[in-house]
Amino acid sequence: MNIDYGEVTAIIGQKNSGKSVLTEYLLTQMDRFVAIDPNYEHGPPGSTAVEDYSDVWRQWMNGNTRQVVRDNRGAITEERMAEYVRAVGQLQNGYLFLDEMHNYTSANSCPDPIKKLASYTVSHQNIGFVFAVHMAKDIPNKVWSQIDNYIIFSYGDSWDKKMREANIPGKRKVRKGGEINPTSYQFLTYENKLGGDSEVRGPVPVPDHLS
């Protein structure tokens, strides 16, 4: 699967299904990213910790284009998340990772900087927006309508309305009792385009620095 700059990618799956491990695996292979991770789990070897949103631009211009946010004020509150998302809006050609996006969003509520990111920055600044949530209903409508790639881990035992209505071929494989179970760490990938099909993939190898 190609996850490109200028695309929106959703990583969806229940707790412990493998979203963060996949994210870290992807980060080990990427040259240009800013990872916002409220749990401070991420940090592949060679990445730079940014402690303040003004560091993002400065470090990027210094050639440190693999950035993990470690805010020096403490937790990544919604306000602080917004500052970093705005900072990424100044960059070009890279990825913004937002793990645990459900901390900040729901179906009907979306902080303005995330709206702007999905509807403008992604295409105009060529930023790949990759986020992780537990369920489809955690994804605001303004972002949902922009998704180019779905990566769906084990989903749990019931659909929410958004997932029920989603037009994703093979989606029943991620439901409880389907082909993809929580301890397989496998996932369904689907490129949102006419006539596209989904594929079961993984598990990815756990990156050395995590084990």
Ligand SMILES: Nc1ncnc2c1ncn2[C@@H]1O[C@H](COP(=O)(O)OP(=O)(O)OP(=O)(O)O)[C@@H](O)[C@H]1O
């Ligand atoms: N590809 C994998 N291969 C082997 N074990 C894995 C893999 N992915 C995840 N695991 C195991 O499952 C645990 C939970 O994975 P992970 O933290 O990625 O879940 P998550 O989906 O991000 O959960 P949460 O929603 O709680 O953040 C890991 O700590 C690891 O032990």
Ligand SMILES: [Mg+2]
């Ligand atoms: Mg996680």
